[in-house]
Amino acid sequence: MTPSVAGVVLTLNEATDLPRALASLSWCQELLVLDSGSNDGTTALAASLGAQVLVNKPVGEFLISEQRNWALTHGNLQSSWVLFLDADEELSSAATAAIKKALAKAALSPAAPVGFELTPRYWFLGRWLRHTQGYPNWHPRLLQRQCLRFEGGVWESFCSINGGPPGPVARIQEPYEHYAFSKGIDSWLERHRRYANWEAEKISAYLDGGGREALGTRRWRRLRQLAAIAWPLRPLARFGQKYLLQGGWREGWQGFLFALLMATYDLITVVKVIELRRKRGGLPL
Numbered sequence: 001m002t003p004s005v006a007g008v009v010l011t012l013n014e015a016t017d018l019p020r021a022l023a024s025l026s027w028c029q030e031l032l033v034l035d036s037g038s039n040d041g042t043t044a045l046a047a048s049l050g051a052q053v054l055v056n057k058p059v060g061e062f063l064i065s066e067q068r069n070w071a072l073t074h075g076n077l078q079s080s081w082v083l084f085l086d087a088d089e090e091l092s093s094a095a096t097a098a099i100k101k102a103l104a105k106a107a108l109s110p111a112a113p114v115g116f117e118l119t120p121r122y123w124f125l126g127r128w129l130r131h132t133q134g135y136p137n138w139h140p141r142l143l144q145r146q147c148l149r150f151e152g153g154v155w156e157s158f159c160s161i162n163g164g165p166p167g168p169v170a171r172i173q174e175p176y177e178h179y180a181f182s183k184g185i186d187s188w189l190e191r192h193r194r195y196a197n198w199e200a201e202k203i204s205a206y207l208d209g210g211g212r213e214a215l216g217t218r219r220w221r222r223l224r225q226l227a228a229i230a231w232p233l234r235p236l237a238r239f240g241q242k243y244l245l246q247g248g249w250r251e252g253w254q255g256f257l258f259a260l261l262m263a264t265y266d267l268i269t270v271v272k273v274i275e276l277r278r279k280r281g282g283l284p285l
Contacts (some may be wrong), residue, residue: 007030010035032077064154072149091177100118117169117170119173123181124180148166198276201276203231
C-alpha cells in the first residue's frame with residue numbers, strides 16, 4: 001500500500017503553467033499551493049482546481065528552501081510524505097508510477113529512505129537539453145514530513161528537522177518534465193537575477209573569510225568553493241562546462257544559446273560581486 005502523499009507547488013504569478021502541474025499531482029491525497037503574492041489570478045485559479053491555497057510573502061529575497069520549509073511547518077499537511085513540484089514542471093505517468101513504487105517499497109522497510117531526489121528533463125525552446133544540463137541532475141523533492149527539511153537558499157538540499165545531516169536519501173530514476181523557459185526570456189532572466197544576488201552574497205562572504213559554510217548550501221559544495229575562489233572566471237568556465245564538457249554542441253542552436261545564457265547569468269553574478277565589494281570598501285560604482 002502506498003503511503004499518503006501531499007503535493008505542494010510554490011507560486012508567484014504562475015497562472016499560465018499551474019494547471020499542468022496540478023493536473024499531474026491529482027493523484028496526491030492533498031494539494032497545497034503556497035503563493036508569494038501573485039497578482040495574475042494564480043490563487044483563485046489554484047482554488048478552483050481543488051488546491052488548498054496559502055499566501056506567504058517572504059521578507060527580502062525569495063529563497064526556495066525557506067518557502068518550502070514554511071509550507072511544511074504552516075501548511076497543515078497531514079500526509080506522511082510531501083512531494084514538491086514547481087509550477088513549470090510536470091510529472092509524467094511513468095514518473096508518478098515510479099514514485100508510488102518507491103514509497104510502497106519504503107513502507108515495508110524500517111531502514112528505508114526518508115527522502116528521495118528526482119531528476120528533470122529540462123526543456124528549452126522545444127528541445128530536451130540532455131547533455132547541456134548534465135542529465136541526470138538530482139534535486140531534493142520528496143520527503144517524509146516528520147523527518148526532513150530544506151536548507152541551502154536557492155540551491156536547496158535536504159537536512160534533518162534540527163538542521164543537521166539528513167537521514168538516508170535515495171533516488172528515483174524516472175524523470176519529471178521541467179519547462180523552465182515556458183514564460184519566455186523575461187521570466188528566465190528575472191529568476192536568474194535573484195539567483196545571482198544570492199550567489200554574489202555567498203561568494204563575497206566566502207572571500208571575506210567565512211569558510212565553506214558561508215557558501216550557504218551543501219549541494220555541490222566543493223565545486224562551489226572552487227567557483228568562489230576563481231569567481232572572475234565563472235562566465236568562461238560556465239560556457240566551457242555547458243557547451244564543451246557536457247556536450248551542448250550536440251544539441252544544435254538550443255544547446256549553444258542556452259550555454260550563452262548560463263554564461264550571461266554568471267557574468268551578472270561577477271558584476272554583482274564587484275558591486276558588493278566596492279560598496280563595502282566605500283568605492284564608487
